[in-house]
Amino acid sequence: MKSNSTRKPDLSAQIAQAIRDAIMSGQMIVDERLPSEAELADQFQVSRPTVREALKRLAAQSLIRTERGAFGGAFVNRLSYEEAYSQQITTSTLLLSMNTVSFATACEARYALERACTRLASERRTPDHLAAMRAETHRQAQPGLSDECFCASDVAFHRALVDATDNPVLRYQLAGAVEAMQPLMNMITFTARSREEIVRLHNRIADAIEAQDPETASATLSELETYTLELGQNVMAERAQKRDSA
Amino acid sequence: MKSNSTRKPDLSAQIAQAIRDAIMSGQMIVDERLPSEAELADQFQVSRPTVREALKRLAAQSLIRTERGAFGGAFVNRLSYEEAYSQQITTSTLLLSMNTVSFATACEARYALERACTRLASERRTPDHLAAMRAETHRQAQPGLSDECFCASDVAFHRALVDATDNPVLRYQLAGAVEAMQPLMNMITFTARSREEIVRLHNRIADAIEAQDPETASATLSELETYTLELGQNVMAERAQKRDSA
DNA sequence: TTACTTTTAATTGTCTGACATTTAAGTTGC
DNA sequence: GCAACTTAAATGTCAGACAATTAAAAGTAA
Structure with missing residues (x-):
């Protein structure tokens, strides 16, 4: 009879x-x-601890x-940009780490999103942005x-x-893609990748953005995607082999 | 002295x-x-209500x-895709509705992201996807x-x-970009003429996806972006005028 | 033995009432 | 008029109790 999943959520919920x-x-x-906790408890006909939860x-x-004190209480909050940004990262990280999303799918999504930035980035990049990218490739x-x-710098480059x-x-x-997916990919590929190759591609991207050439930037991102995907598949294959021999 | 913002967070926090x-x-x-509430209260040296909060x-x-009952308790949850999706929408909606993000900025981001989908959508669209898009343009x-x-159908089209x-x-x-824009779009699609134009562009997009032509789809999305932006600015201007005369 | 029922213990959900702490506004003393 | 004190309102925290739920254990009958 009970409707299987969640017949009756908590009062606090x-x-x-x-x-x-x-x-x-x-x-x-x-x-x-909002009304005070006591008033809410009255309105909803529950106790104060329940309201507090x-x-x-x-x-x-x-x-x-x-806010505490007289004339304190609960206030509707204006979600700050920073809070939203950080929540975005938290949720994306959890989704990626706990769910069975394939490396290929995450990789594909991440680079598709990043390519969506090349046109606007080419049009609007300032000397500061270019300097930030160059600083990271140099590092x-x-x-x-x-x-x-190296991984942190990799993230910083893409953030720039x-x-x-x-x-x-x-x-x-894009916070989820850059701050959550990139570290995940780094974790998988850092043993096998060639830093030289990555730096080369990063430099080409920075060059293209500086030259206001979004097509080349996108194409290079696609190269980076292919390379990352290849590395990921190699690592997975190696792991599978180890599992079999063990 | 007190570090301005949050000197001492709640125990429960x-x-x-x-x-x-x-x-x-x-x-x-x-x-x-996790340990039971009583055990956690013990470990952290606080009362059970505080642990519960x-x-x-x-x-x-x-x-x-x-989960309730014997051998119940709190368990680390695997974030389901649906939960993550819904949280994404909640956060994006709040950010867009409560913060001073300009319509132009939101619009630009939304269409940039959506254009990032045209290539993959063209390659992989199934008859089901096409049917879903056609159903919405028809509606x-x-x-x-x-x-x-109309707006709900608009969202459904882009979701498809x-x-x-x-x-x-x-x-x-993309959940945030697609679903959270609905309230903003609600403001601008209320004349018959604008609906006509939007349906025309939607049909062109569906045609391009069916023909596996991502370039045309992207270009049409850009047209839709320009048109949406225009409508939005007109609405804003009208409102400003009303405010002045009032 | 097997299948069904009852009991039991562990755990979360909720309530009551109390006290501590914080904060702004009001009050008093000078 | 200004500083120090008092007060009131609100959240933060605690202690203890009981209700509700649930799975395992124990008991019981075929």
Whole structure:
């Protein structure tokens, strides 16, 4: 009889959903104060701890913030760009690390998204953006660089490419691809890859962006995609072989 | 003296962060059971309600799930694709609706991302995908359709285009761009003439995808971007005028 | 033995009531 | 008028209790 999955969510979850709906439908505006915990407990006919659990759920999603003291309380929060950016990374990281998404699929998506940036980046790149990219390729070429630093620099290079579009929404949307997928790919391929080849391709991308040539930038990104995919497949094959012999 | 922003986070927030770190660093694996609330209260030297608030925070982020009964408890949750998708939409919607992101910026990002899908969609579109797109353009052409339904159909059309890439990661990453734009689009599609033009462009896009012609699809998306931007600016201008005269 | 029922123990869900802490506004003293 | 103190309102935290749920264990009958 019980509807299988979730017949009855917690009271705190129900209350959280009710308030969430009110906020997201625009019934409550930013910085508006919610009723006090005691008043909410009264309205929903539950105890204060239950209300508090609901409010903590909303706080975890950055939908509200709470302030202590007289005239404090819970307020509808304006989601800051930084919070959204960081949530985007968290969710993407979890999805990639815990779900069975194939390396090839993630790779394909990541480079497709990044190629979407080349036109705007070419049009708008400033000397600062170019300098940032050059700084990273230069760092990547240093022989003594640790694997961790090389990976961090790799991420920074791609972040600089996205930043060059000068579009915060695009930057936000690509956060998952750059900050979550790139490290994942680095983890898989760092044993097998040729730094030289990667630096060469990075330099070609930077050159193309500087020359305002989005086609070449996109084509080079595609080369990088092919190379990464190849490395990933080799590593996977090796791992499979080890498993068999073990 | 007080470091301005957040000198001392709540205990429940601290505990949530500690557990979050443990999960995201891989110290706890999927489906692993956390200690019971009583044990956690003991470990962290706090009361059970405080522990519960921390757990609710994590549950709100889908990091854990809880089961009741003996041998129940809190378990590290495998973030499902659907949960990630829905969180992506929630965060993007909030960012777009509550922050001062210009319509032009959002529009630019959305179409740049969508053009990133045309190549894969052209290669892989199935009859089902094509049928889905045609169904929506057909619906959009019906004269009696309400604004809400038109916009919902608009979103469905673009969703079908993304689905045609047959790449779940891409689909996830684009969820924000496609679904969260709906409220913004609601403002600009209310005249018959603009609907006509939009349907015309949608049909051209579907034609191009069917003909496996990504260049035409991309170009048409760019036309749609220009047109959408124009409509948006007109709406903004009208509103400004009304504000002045009022 | 097997299948069914009952009991039991562990755990989360919820409530009550209390106290501590923080903060802004009001009040008092000078 | 200004500084120090008081007060009130709110969140943060705690302790203890009971209800509800659930899987395992124990018991029971065929």
